[in-house]
Every structure is written in C-alpha cells, then in structure tokens.
Amino acid sequence: MHEMALMAGVFDIIKQYTTDLEESRVTKVTLVVGEMTNAVPEALQSAFAVYSAGTVVEGAELLIREIPLTAECMSCGWAGKTEKHLFICPQCSSLGLELKTGRELYLESLEVD
Amino acid sequence: MEIKINTGILSSNDQTAVENKKVFDQTGLFVINMMGSPGSGKTTVLEKAIDILVDSVQVAVIEGDIYTSKDAQRIEKHGVPVKQINTGGACHLEAKMISRVLAEFNLAATQLLIIENVGNLVCPVEFNLGEDIKIAVLSITEGDDKPLKYPLLFRESGAVILNKVDLVDYTDVNMDVLRRDIIRINPGIQIFEVSARTGRGIGEWVQWLLEKVKEKKIRLPKSRVFL
Numbered sequence: 001m002h003e004m005a006l007m008a009g010v011f012d013i014i015k016q017y018t019t020d021l022e023e024s025r026v027t028k029v030t031l032v033v034g035e036m037t038n039a040v041p042e043a044l045q046s047a048f049a050v051y052s053a054g055t056v057v058e059g060a061e062l063l064i065r066e067i068p069l070t071a072e073c074m075s076c077g078w079a080g081k082t083e084k085h086l087f088i089c090p091q092c093s094s095l096g097l098e099l100k101t102g103r104e105l106y107l108e109s110l111e112v113d
Numbered sequence: 114m115e116i117k118i119n120t121g122i123l124s125s126n127d128q129t130a131v132e133n134k135k136v137f138d139q140t141g142l143f144v145i146n147m148m149g150s151p152g153s154g155k156t157t158v159l160e161k162a163i164d165i166l167v168d169s170v171q172v173a174v175i176e177g178d179i180y181t182s183k184d185a186q187r188i189e190k191h192g193v194p195v196k197q198i199n200t201g202g203a204c205h206l207e208a209k210m211i212s213r214v215l216a217e218f219n220l221a222a223t224q225l226l227i228i229e230n231v232g233n234l235v236c237p238v239e240f241n242l243g244e245d246i247k248i249a250v251l252s253i254t255e256g257d258d259k260p261l262k263y264p265l266l267f268r269e270s271g272a273v274i275l276n277k278v279d280l281v282d283y284t285d286v287n288m289d290v291l292r293r294d295i296i297r298i299n300p301g302i303q304i305f306e307v308s309a310r311t312g313r314g315i316g317e318w319v320q321w322l323l324e325k326v327k328e329k330k331i332r333l334p335k336s337r338v339f340l
Binding site for chain 1 (some may be wrong): 114116118120124126206238264267292296299300
C-alpha cells in the first residue's frame with residue numbers, strides 16, 4: 001500500500017528533528033492531508049503504528065487534519081468547495097476553475113515532551 | 114513543546130524528481146509517465162506508437178512492473194533501448210528507481226523517454242518521476258464511471274488515451290458520459306480515442322507527442338534541435 005511509502009517519508013523528516021532529542025519522546029504528530037490527495041487516514045494510522053514501533057515516536061498520537069477541496073473560478077471569481085471532483089463553476093458553469101486547496105500532504109508539527 | 118515543521122511528505126521523492134528533471138532538461142529530453150489499470154493496453158499502445166515514432170525521434174523506454182520483464186521484452190522487439198524496473202511489491206514507480214537506471218541510457222542521443230508505470234489507477238499519480246507530462250490510459254471496457262472514481266489521475270494528466278474503441282459495440286459504455294466526465298475533471302486535457310489492436314488513432318497521439326518533443330527543444334535554449 002502506498003500509505004507505507006508516504007509514512008516512510010514522514011519518518012525521514014521526523015528523524016531529522018529527533019536525533020538530538022535523547023531523553024524526550026514524541027507525543028503527537030500532526031499531518032495535513034488534502035481531500036484530493038490519495039492518502040486514506042485509516043491506512044496512514046496503520047502505517048504510523050508500524051513505523052513508530054521501537055522508536056521515540058512509539059505511542060504518540062497521529063492527528064490527521066483533512067483539508068477540503070476548494071477552487072476559484074477564473075471567469076467570475078466564485079470561490080468555494082467543488083462538487084466532488086468536478087471542476088465546473090456553480091455560478092457561471094465555466095470550466096476554468098483553479099484548485100486552491102485539497103492537494104496538501106505535509107507534516108505540520110511534532111509535540112515533544 | 115511543539116516543533117513546527119511544515120514539510121511536504123513526498124519531499125524526498127519530489128527532490129529526486131527535480132534532480133531527474135534537471136538531467137532531462139540538460140539535453141531537452143521530453144519525458145512522459147504513462148499510467149493506467151493493468152490490462153488497459155499501455156504496452157500495446159506503446160508498441161504501436163514506437164513503430165511510428167522511430168521515424169522521427171530517438172526513443173528510449175523504462176518499463177515498471179512488480180514482477181517479470183515481459184513488457185521490456187515486448188518493447189525490445191521494436192528496436193529501442195529499454196530497461197525493466199521490478200519493484201518487487203511496490204505498486205508505483207518512485208523517482209529514485211528512475212534515477213538509478215538513467216546511467217544505462219545514452220540520454221544525450223535520446224529525444225523522447227517513455228516511462229510505463231506499474232498498472233494502477235491510484236498510487237503512481239502521487240509520485241513524480243521528473244516527467245514533463247503524465248499520460249492516462251483508460252480502456253473503454255473498464256467502464257464510463259472510472260474517471261469520477263479515480264479523478265486524481267485525470268486531473269494530473271496532460272492527455273488521456275481511451276483505448277479499445279474497436280470494442281465499443283460490445284460494451285455498454287457511454288462515450289459521451291466518458292468524455293464529459295473527463296473534461297469536467299480536467300478541462301485542459303487532450304483526449305485521444307484509439308484502438309492499439311487495430312492501430313486506429315495512434316497516429317494522432319504520436320503527432321501530438323512529436324509536437325510536445327519539438328516544443329521542449331525550442332523552449333530550452335541550451336539544447337540542440339534534432340527535429
């Protein structure tokens with residue numbers, strides 16, 4: 001499953017920030033995942049459990065912040081949530097919608113005690 | 114204590130993809146990343162396209178599969194350099210897998226590099242390889258509901274090849290619905306309706322590809338123009 005590959009990426013980043021933290025433990029990891037990103041929260045949780053085992057992250061909470069799909073119409077200026085994944089302006093029916101949010105996939109923060 | 118990070122999770126893959134792209138851009142090499150379900154006809158489309166392409170450009174191919182070199186063996190018969198990557202389990206190609214095989218090609222003598230990804234409508238879309246354009250391959254026998262079910266692939270692709278159109282009369286596919294949904298997800302996408310088996314429509318896709326290869330050569334001032 002590719003959530004494992006994504007979680008490998010998360011832990012590559014976590015390692016950079018935790019190599020100096022000898023006595024501390026990570027208590028929370030916050031990921032931001034957009035609605036249109038192909039990453040299923042449940043699968044991310046499972047992958048997190050696998051990768052955190054035996055590390056300073058073991059037992060930490062994984063918080064996933066989901067960002068909805070929103071777009072802006074280049075023709076009439078309408079902005080808002082799109083209907084599913086259809087990029088048609090509900091105001092002027094133009095096909096010229098630009099995606100604003102919904103493709104995020106980043107590690108936002110760690111909480112360490 | 115909170116540590117703010119704000120770093121993209123795919124940043125490691127994306128960084129390698131950027132490095133791959135720098136290598137490709139050095140000689141104005143145009144690169145496409147072909148994705149589609151297992152059985153959509155990616156390899157057959159490629160075989161037919163290569164036979165026309167080689168009259169105009171030097172082509173190289175990277176084949177991605179979980180197991181076997183069956184696809185590379187098929188491409189080899191068409192007389193172009195090809196390398197098979199076996200992921201051994203991963204459902205998608207990643208940028209570092211591509212960078213590892215680049216040394217086996219004479220990239221300076223190549224104008225078009227075609228990467229055929231692992232058969233999968235989902236995962237490969239998230240992993241940039243350094244390509245210029247993603248190409249989606251969907252066979253009409255898979256059904257007209259697939260674009261809405263797998264929108265990210267169609268959103269991110271520059272073109273979609275609708276394959277097996279010779280079988281339209283043997284299915285219940287509604288081609289108008291299919292075209293409409295694809296355009297609604299990605300208004301700028303080019304749609305090519307083909308039959309890899311009969312060869313119908315392949316020439317049009319090849320023409321479009323050759324235009325893209327030429328455009329890149331013109332755009333990058335340091336590269337020599339081969340066409």
